[in-house]
Amino acid sequence: MLVMYAQPDEEEVEQENTFEVTEAIPDVELFGYRTTTCSIHVLSGAWIAYSHVDFSGDQYILEKGFYSNSADWGSSDNHICSVQPILQAPSENQGSVRSVVMLYTEPYFQGECHVCDKNQESLSDKLIAKSCRVVGGSWVVYEGREFSGNLYILSEGDYPNFTSMGCPPNCVILSLKTVPLVFSVPSVSLFGLECLEGREITVDTEVVNMLEEGYNNHLLSVRVNRGCWVMCEHSNYRGRQFLLEPIEITNWPKFSQIFTIGSMYPVRQRRHFFRIKSKERGHFLSIQGGVEEIKSGRVVVTEQVEGMSDIWFYQEGLIKNKLAPAMSLQVMGNVEAGAKVVLWSETRQPVQTWSAQMRGTICSLTFPGMVLDIKGGKQYDRDHVVILPESEERPCQQWELELL
The missing domain is CATH 2.60.20.10 (Crystallins)
Structure with missing residues (x-):
């Protein structure tokens, strides 16, 4: 709700013309209100005021509070012809991002x-x-x-x-x-002979023209190591296309019915924020101990979450927390089974990268074979996140990513 106060005419100084608004108004004059406004009082919500009708012209964002004159809302004059509230977009599945x-x-x-x-x-x-x-x-x-x-x-x-x-x-x-959503550093290997034999070339970024960039475009086998890749028949992403998830193709010409790869690129998704939930416990991965004054934060799985400490995002192989975007998940001390995972400054070498799908294990790319796990037991640190060799016998290695 907001209240608009009109600029009175000279002969109507004593008369106050106000307009109380609770919904989108495409033309204020249709409601008997003048287009000259001397002040605005936003009682609740956030609004956009426009200098022309039908939500056009200059726009002014109005948050809760009192605006005594046009300069307060950022205009050089007092003409407002239409207004509408800023509303949250509806979502059928709260907590999930819709692909449309x-x-x-x-x-x-x-x-x-x-x-x-x-x-x-x-x-x-x-x-x-x-x-x-x-x-x-x-x-x-x-x-x-x-x-x-x-x-x-x-x-x-x-x-x-x-x-x-x-x-x-x-x-x-x-x-x-x-296209399935995968959080991983893209990688594909190309081979000069069938059955993943011969000269091997591994690529982790797009190739607009295989020949111009020094690659042989006559390849006989392909292995997608990580991520989703698009293989194109000709350069500049022309011709027939093939979408490949992690797979080994021992005979590319037989698989694709084409004899060359002219260009290729990994499918990159925009940044997503998500929570990481332990499938076994139903609790979320979060930070304890604060990160503003220290160089590291304890990473635990707990029911008690502080603020936004359980909100994460993926960036070029790093798993980062929204509260501390300059830090990422890393293993503390010697890298061995049971070593604790912390949120640590990226100045430490090697910077550790990870791979995750929407459901399943979260794998270390820096230390192959190691995955995120929960320490467990009865000690004070039983909720701490650690790394252990991947094992089907440990259900606490299974995670779910809930997109926000």
Whole structure:
């Protein structure tokens, strides 16, 4: 709620013209209020005021409080013609991030709109998509039903026509699905012979043109070590595309029906904040002891969480906490079974990197074979997070990432 106080006319000095607002108003004059405002009192919520009708023109953000004149809300004059509250976007699944793609039947986002928020094995014959908007996650669209035929990978963004999507002009999209979310440092190995033999080249970043960057584009086998990769037939990400999760392909020409890889790139996701929950205990990974005055923080799994100490994000292999973005998860002391994990300054060498999926183990990339675990037992430090060799017999090595 906010109250707007109009600038009175000279002959109406004694009369106070106020306008109490509780919803979006596209034109204040339709409600008998003048467009000249001398002051505003925001009683609750946050609002946007506009200099023109229909929520257009200059914008002024109004938080709770009293604005005695136009200078207080950042304007050189007192004209306000429309206002609307800032509302939190609704979410069907609280605590999860929705992957959404919007398909339009005409180019440049015209025609009918079909919203997809889950995998579609078979789209309706009446839906002939010619443009789309990807507003969450990355998606794969297929020319065949049940995720078959030629495919095209679309990251978040607007695609006004088939050219921007990388599709041929006569393309018909018949199925689509989301690209799985993986937190890992990308890595792929290319081999000159079949069965992962011959000269090996390992790449961890995009290659726009294999030949120009000194690689042999005639490859006979491929191993995706980490992350999701897109292999393209020609340079500059043209031609047929293949989306590969961690896999060993012993005969690339037989697998793909093409004999070269012209370019490739790892699918990169935007930054996500998440909580890390122990599947065994149901409690969350968090920091104890504060991180502002010391160089490290204890990392535990506990029911008692302090502030935002259980909110994490992934950045280039590092697992970081929102409270201390300059620090990351590292192993304290000698790296051995049972060593404690702490939040530590990144000045320590080697900087330790990790790999995690939405469900399963959180693996150390710096120390292969080691995963995050919980110490357990009856000692005072039973809730501390440690590293141990991966073992199916330890359910406390299983974690779930809950996106925020």
